[in-house]
Structures are given as C-alpha cells and as structure tokens.
Amino acid sequence: GENVEQHPSTLSVQEGDSAVIKCTYSDSASNYFPWYKQELGKGPQLIIDIRSNVGEKKDQRIAVTLNKTAKHFSLHITETQPEDSAVYFCAASIRYSGAGSYQLTFGKGTKLSVIP
C-alpha cells in the first residue's frame, strides 16, 4: 500500500520567513495530494491540494509543488505569521471521477512554530 513520509517533524521559523515542508510517497498511482492544517483542539482542515496533472499550485501565501518522477511534493508558506503555527499534514490518494480509493494516506505531521 501507499506510504507517505514527511519531514521535518518540527520546524521553527521567524515571523516573515518562509517555511517548507516536504513529503515523499511510494505508490506511483497516487494522483491527489492534499495538505491539512490542524490547530490545537480542532480537526485537520484542508488548506491546499494538488493533482498530478499539474506541477505547482498557489493560493496567496501558500504553494504546493509536485515532482511525479521523484515522487515528492512540498508545501511552501511565505511571509509566515504567528497564526500559521499549527501541525501540518501531507496526504496522498488515488482519485478519479467515480473511481479510485476513498482513503487518504497521511504523513506523520510537522509542527510549525512561527516566532514573533
């Protein structure tokens, strides 16, 4: 089955700096890669996702890149703010309209701390 590895497990950055979190996956059939943010006491919340037909996607200060050949994808947060402090999870899945797997395979999570 799919295996997702995520690094680093903890990351501290100064406010305003960039943060990068990296994930690798094992199943070349995976084609959907979401990123979730989990704040204390809350469930994971989707912040951005990417499908394998694109190499990069951006939404304001957040961007995700995908390298299908190397089977890795990364989350980039620019101009970090204290409210970005949370645990971030990457995940992988096989998704096709009307087919594929339901399950998301998660990475172990990265605890991001943004220091004011």
Add this chain to the structure above:
Amino acid sequence: EPEVTQTPSHQVTQMGQEVILRCVPISNHLYFYWYRQILGQKVEFLVSFYNNEISEKSEIFDDQFSVERPDGSNFTLKIRSTKLEDSAMYFCASSAYRDTEAFFGQGTRLTVV
C-alpha cells in the same frame, strides 16, 4: 460555515467495554469516513461509508469495529470490546462526492484504561 461535529470530545472507558463514537456529517454530504491517530503517530484510515454500506476499509478495521448511519444524520463508530491499543484520537470526516474535499471533525479522544 457547515462543519462536522463529533461527540463526545473525550471518552474514557475500561478495557473490554463497548464504546460508540458519534458524528454528525455535513448535511448534504454523501461519503463518510473514520480515521484514527494514535498519539505521536500518523493519521490512519479506518473505513469509508456510502449509500448505507462500507465502501472501503483498512486492515485496522477488524471485526471489533462497526459503523452505522442509524437515522440519516448521525454516523457512528462502535468498538465492541475495547483494548488498550484502541486509545487514540478518532476523526470523522465527510465529503460531498467521492473525489472532493474531505471535511474533518474535531475528533474524539478515546482513552482505554
């Protein structure tokens, strides 16, 4: 904004007891999921449910586990005879369609003593 709600937020139970974790998915969603996260480990898929039946389950989801949508709004996870290793955070999630975003609840922390 619609959200997935889970109750209780924390449940303590004795080993061997049955527990039922409850979830109210987003009202127009059709697909429902349970995940769990043992402390310090990855979030793991347990089961997905669609059209009143299990559509996919992991090897974790053995005969001790069952899911049900008893009344068209609630979605429950039952653990028949809890073990110490069932202690974890259990997340319910729902999605409108098979290949759309899954929205997660805030989780139920289950502690088996």
